[in-house]
């Protein structure tokens with residue numbers, strides 16, 4: 001059983017790596033952001049409750065998120081385990097998660113702030129198909145989507161001020177989780193500044209060597 005938490009600031013390529021790992025090891029990829037969106041769009045009981053907080057400009061309470069994640073753990077695709085992406089972000093959330101499941105790995109994808117800012121501010125998205133471009137995946141014709149030739153735009157949360165705020169929050173609230181899990185000898189770190197495939201190989205090696 002692998003119960004993996006992937007940690008890393010935005011721009012570290014966490015989502016991409018989580019997807020690749022989930023395929024390679026037949027683990028469920030649980031992205032809490034997507035999970036919320038899914039519950040909200042399906043108007044489930046969780047979705048309705050979460051939406052009330054979001055609409056009021058409030059954070060969704062940890063207890064609600066944990067209940068939602070716990071329900072997700074029971075789905076058949078979690079049989080071999082899961083990769084958690086986007087949760088926990090705070091110590092309180094990590095403690096709450098401990099009540100629900102035993103974490104086997106916490107892996108940090110490390111990148112410096114300068115690179116995170118460079119990667120994120122270069123991101124452009126297509127308004128029509130939603131495809132995201134950036135320094136690692138440039139579009140063929142500058143400013144135009146490869147799929148439909150529509151103009152690309154920069155999302156507000158990819159502007160430098162917003163990125164710096166999120167990075168600050170990551171250093172303040174999320175990075176201390178590594179210390180929290182450290183006594184259990186389940187913390188690992190990989191270099192996220194490398195090309196996607198290289199970082200993936202490093203992650204894969206950790207999971208292979210610890211699952212023997």
Ligand SMILES: [Zn+2]
Pocket residue numbers: 126127128129130131145146147148149150
């Ligand atoms: Zn497009």
